[in-house]
Amino acid sequence: MPELPEVETVRRTLAPHVIGATVARTRLVRRDVCESWTCSPKGLRRSGATAVGFLEGAHIAAIHRHGKHLAIIAEDGRALGVHLGMTGSLGWASSLPAVLKHVHAWWELGDAGFMYFEDARRFGGLQSYPSFADLKQHRWRELGTDAMSVNAGELFEGLQATRRSIKAALLDQGVLAGLGNIYVDESLFAAGIHPLRAACEVPCDRVVRLTKVILEVLNSALAKGGSTLRDYRDADGKRGTFQSLHAVYGRAGQACIRCGSPLQSQRISQRMSVWCPTCQPI
Numbered sequence: 001m002p003e004l005p006e007v008e009t010v011r012r013t014l015a016p017h018v019i020g021a022t023v024a025r026t027r028l029v030r031r032d033v034c035e036s037w038t039c040s041p042k043g044l045r046r047s048g049a050t051a052v053g054f055l056e057g058a059h060i061a062a063i064h065r066h067g068k069h070l071a072i073i074a075e076d077g078r079a080l081g082v083h084l085g086m087t088g089s090l091g092w093a094s095s096l097p098a099v100l101k102h103v104h105a106w107w108e109l110g111d112a113g114f115m116y117f118e119d120a121r122r123f124g125g126l127q128s129y130p131s132f133a134d135l136k137q138h139r140w141r142e143l144g145t146d147a148m149s150v151n152a153g154e155l156f157e158g159l160q161a162t163r164r165s166i167k168a169a170l171l172d173q174g175v176l177a178g179l180g181n182i183y184v185d186e187s188l189f190a191a192g193i194h195p196l197r198a199a200c201e202v203p204c205d206r207v208v209r210l211t212k213v214i215l216e217v218l219n220s221a222l223a224k225g226g227s228t229l230r231d232y233r234d235a236d237g238k239r240g241t242f243q244s245l246h247a248v249y250g251r252a253g254q255a256c257i258r259c260g261s262p263l264q265s266q267r268i269s270q271r272m273s274v275w276c277p278t279c280q281p282i
C-alpha cells in the first residue's frame, strides 16, 4: 500500500504536469470508485457522480497531501480527494494509454496531456467536494497530525492515550497520519523500540528520538522516490528504490544490519512485523 513517501512522491511528480492546466473533459469510467458530496441545508450529502462534480472545466490550482490522502484543488474552490488504497495510482501521460483496463477515471487537460486514476483492486477511490474546507472537515476529520510535521510533544500525548502496542498505535491514522507497515517497522528499528512495547509505556526521551527518526526515515524514502514492492509507480510511471535500503521490513529471518542477530517476525494488528531482538529489546 502506498504510504506517506509514495503518496508525497505522486504529489511532487504530478504537480508540474497539472497545476495551471484546465480540465477540458472528465471521464468517469467506473462510478463505484467515485463518491460525490454536495452542500445541503443539513450539511454535506451524497449525490450522483457527474463529470462537473469531478473537476470538469476546472483550472487546477494546487495539490495537497495529508497522511496518505491527496486533494486536488481547483481555482474556483472545488476539491477532489484521492486515496490510492492498496494498488491505486494517479498518473500523467501525454496521450491516453491504449489499454485502459484498470483506469477508472481520466481527465483531459488540453495541451497538458491526461491525468488518470488507475486501481486494480479498487480499495482506493475519488471523492468530490464543493470546497477544500468541506473535504478536510469530512474526509480528513479523523486523521491525526501528518507524520512529516508531527512534534515530539504531540506524538507523546497520542501514545500516552492508548494501551495498545506501539506498532498498533503508529499504524492508527488517527494517532499519526501517513505511516503504514513499512515505515512503522523501519522507524521502530531506527529508534530501538520493540513493536510490542505498550505505547503508553514508551518514555518521553524515546518518543523524542522516535519523532526524529520517523522524519529521517520518511525523508530518506522520499529521496529515493518511495518503496516499490509490487505496483507502486509515481505520476511519471517511475518505480521507487527505497526498498533496497529497508533495514527490517521484508527481511524476517535475515541478519540484522547492525548486530547480525536473526530478525524476528510476528503478526501484530493483522500486519506482519519484523524487528531485531537485540537492537529492539522488549
Ligand SMILES: [Zn+2]
Pocket (backbone or CB within 6 Å): 256, 257, 258, 259, 260, 261, 276, 277, 278, 279, 280
Ligand atoms: Zn540488531
